[in-house]
Amino acid sequence: MTDIDDTHTDLYGPVTDWANDFDHAVPEYNERAHEIWAEFQATECPMARSERYSGLWAPFSHEFVHEIAYDTDHFTSQGVVVNTGRPMIEAPAVGPAPPITSDPPFHNIARRLLLPPFAPKVIAEWEPEVRRLCNDLLDRMGDITDGESIVDGATQYAQSIPVNVIARMLGFPTEDEELFRGFVHDVLERINEPVEERMQFMGLLDAYLDEQITDHRNNPRDDLTTYLMNVEIDGNKLSHEHVRGSIVLLLIAGIDTTWSAIGSSLWHLGTHPDDLSRLATDPEVMTFALEEFLRAYAPVTMARLVKEDHDFHGCPMKANDWVLLPFPAANRDPAQFERATEFVIDRQVNRHGAFGLGIHRCLGSNLARLELKVAIEEFVARFPSFTVDGDVTWSVGQIRGPRRLPLRVLATS
Amino acid sequence: MRVEVDTDTCQGHNRCFTIAPELFDVDDFGTAVVIGDGSVPAELEDKARLAEANCPEFAIKIIE
Numbered sequence: 001m002t003d004i005d006d007t008h009t010d011l012y013g014p015v016t017d018w019a020n021d022f023d024h025a026v027p028e029y030n031e032r033a034h035e036i037w038a039e040f041q042a043t044e045c046p047m048a049r050s051e052r053y054s055g056l057w058a059p060f061s062h063e064f065v066h067e068i069a070y071d072t073d074h075f076t077s078q079g080v081v082v083n084t085g086r087p088m089i090e091a092p093a094v095g096p097a098p099p100i101t102s103d104p105p106f107h108n109i110a111r112r113l114l115l116p117p118f119a120p121k122v123i124a125e126w127e128p129e130v131r132r133l134c135n136d137l138l139d140r141m142g143d144i145t146d147g148e149s150i151v152d153g154a155t156q157y158a159q160s161i162p163v164n165v166i167a168r169m170l171g172f173p174t175e176d177e178e179l180f181r182g183f184v185h186d187v188l189e190r191i192n193e194p195v196e197e198r199m200q201f202m203g204l205l206d207a208y209l210d211e212q213i214t215d216h217r218n219n220p221r222d223d224l225t226t227y228l229m230n231v232e233i234d235g236n237k238l239s240h241e242h243v244r245g246s247i248v249l250l251l252i253a254g255i256d257t258t259w260s261a262i263g264s265s266l267w268h269l270g271t272h273p274d275d276l277s278r279l280a281t282d283p284e285v286m287t288f289a290l291e292e293f294l295r296a297y298a299p300v301t302m303a304r305l306v307k308e309d310h311d312f313h314g315c316p317m318k319a320n321d322w323v324l325l326p327f328p329a330a331n332r333d334p335a336q337f338e339r340a341t342e343f344v345i346d347r348q349v350n351r352h353g354a355f356g357l358g359i360h361r362c363l364g365s366n367l368a369r370l371e372l373k374v375a376i377e378e379f380v381a382r383f384p385s386f387t388v389d390g391d392v393t394w395s396v397g398q399i400r401g402p403r404r405l406p407l408r409v410l411a412t413s
Numbered sequence: 414m415r416v417e418v419d420t421d422t423c424q425g426h427n428r429c430f431t432i433a434p435e436l437f438d439v440d441d442f443g444t445a446v447v448i449g450d451g452s453v454p455a456e457l458e459d460k461a462r463l464a465e466a467n468c469p470e471f472a473i474k475i476i477e
């Protein structure tokens with residue numbers, strides 16, 4: 001297994017003033033995220049700003065995040081991952097990766113195409129496959145000695161689950177797992193690198209997908225890639241670019257995110273023995289625990305671009321400024337949730353926004369929930385007691401989750 | 414008691430369907446629909462309230 005290199009060019013350097021020189025892509029941010037959000041939520045103004053990335057805003061209250069997510073008049077999804085560049089001014093309305101980069105009215109057309117293969121009842125059929133995959137990964141950890149063996153919950157487990165599931169759904173060779181992981185890392189985590197380098201990463205991914213699409217054209221089969229190549233809008237098949245863009249989106253949107261959610265949930269259980277033993281002895285609590293993992297450790301922060309100069313509650317936003325949508329921070333806002341900073345394993349009322357709010361609600365949420373639930377169930381069934389033991393490394397950038405997660409196994413079932 | 418789903422506001426988070434499959438169903442696009450005319454038998458009132466309280470889009474209404 002190759003290690004992912006988490007070093008990145010620190011374009012702007014460390015942050016000392018989070019309110020006025022904010023940067024979510026310095027390593028300290030994801031390491032201390034919960035503290036940083038709580039500080040903002042306790043002040044009068046829950047909005048950070050920065051000249052980095054040629055202008056960036058970051059709201060931390062549920063109210064602001066909710067408002068911006070719904071406001072497609074003032075904010076565009078043409079850019080959703082903050083970087084040093086900007087999308088082309090004359091970009092096509094679909095954006096590079098429909099529907100996540102599309103705005104109304106095109107958004108709904110692109111989205112409706114993808115909804116049926118991700119509908120709850122279709123996704124439920126993947127459960128046995130996901131369970132088998134998780135058990136394979138656990139088996140591959142080899143001989144375990146209770147109290148002695150250390151396994152890495154991120155690299156030996158969480159990381160491999162979504163990659164394999166989506167590759168199977170798309171009908172790509174599962175041997176390409178390493179390749180996918182590299183692509184996802186390049187596009188999502190190395191955001192501080194020069195625009196030319198980022199273009200090069202995208203080029204490599206596009207070339208790979210062109211090959212896969214050609215292979216599907218020659219050998220059609222019953223999978224998601226073939227579905228995308230055959231589906232029609234008003235009697236017309238999708239352009240090659242639209243098919244490829246949708247696949248890019250599924251790879252990027254589905255892999256790092258889910259892996260991070262699984263990893264953070266294991267981190268929580270490895271640091272909170274009471275919650276772990278509750279889950280091990282009372283599996284029924286999973287219905288609520290699943291949503292609480294998603295609330296308390298939501299991995300995904302999205303972004304928008306400001307369309308035109310806009311006064312947002314007194315904040316002078318300029319056209320083309322970035323605005324982060326930290327759903328994970330909104331999920332921990334005491335103004336919205338009781339005991340917001342606590343993990344309440346059987347929390348009954350939980351209107352969390354881990355999968356976004358409004359028209360871009362995560363299309364893969366049914367799949368993500370399935371993967372997270374099964375991954376945790378199988379891990380806990382195999383190892384009913386374990387503890388974090390060693391240095392944990394967190395990802396850098398808009399997706400938050402552990403990238404190295406040493407867990408000492410204390411009991412095997 | 415009756416439940417209603419505002420289909421324009423519903424974004425298909427599917428929380429209602431998971432919590433109370435006796436009261437809600439989802440269509441092929443993941444949008445929620447109430448089962449039958451949405452009337453809630455007494456023994457399902459708690460579940461209906463739970464579904465309402467967990468919809469992230471505030472798309473469920475309870476009419477008493």
Ligand code: HEM
Pocket residue numbers: 069077080099100101111162166249250253254255257258261298299300301302303327354355356357359360361362363364365367368369372
């Ligand atoms: C725990 C795992 C996941 C989390 C927390 C998550 C979170 C999110 C969030 C917050 C959005 C909203 C984007 C926005 O407002 O701009 C989103 C959109 C999306 N997600 Fe996920 N996601 C996860 C897993 C997945 C998976 C497994 C897939 C598919 C294989 C997926 C596919 C998508 C797509 C296609 C969109 C765009 C929807 C649209 O723009 O209409 N996600 N996701």
Ligand code: SF4
Pocket residue numbers: 418422423424425426427428429430443444445467468469470471472473
């Ligand atoms: S929980 Fe709300 S948004 Fe989700 S499917 Fe039900 S009504 Fe729709």
